[in-house]
Amino acid sequence: MTKKWSNVNLPGALHFITGNVLHRIPILNQLSCCEAFLAVCSTLLHDWPCKLIAYVLMPDHFHLILNPRDGNIKGFAGALKSITTGRILDITRQTVSAKAVR
Secondary structure (H helix, E strand, O other): OOOOOOOOOOOOOOEEEEEEEHHHHHHHHHEEEEEEEEHHHHHHHHHOOOOEEEEOOOOOOEEEEEEEEEOOOOHHHHHHHHHHHHHHHHHHHHHHHHHHHH
């Protein structure tokens, strides 16, 4: 049996990343959350040696095809998911606080 290639850091290879929201909550239906995701992705793509080939944002998950020049797909995916989670939590907390004040 051949060895599985998933999650191998291969410089120059195309990698497919997918991520979903906890409990499949459709948080990406909110424009502000989509904008936060794209802003984080844009910043990482500027700072990281990586090229975005394609992406899809769905209400409760996302898909990316990336070409990291250094092959560090695990690092990129981890940074994207953790930073985006923090930003979306900030946005949703502000939304909940604003509704509570009304």
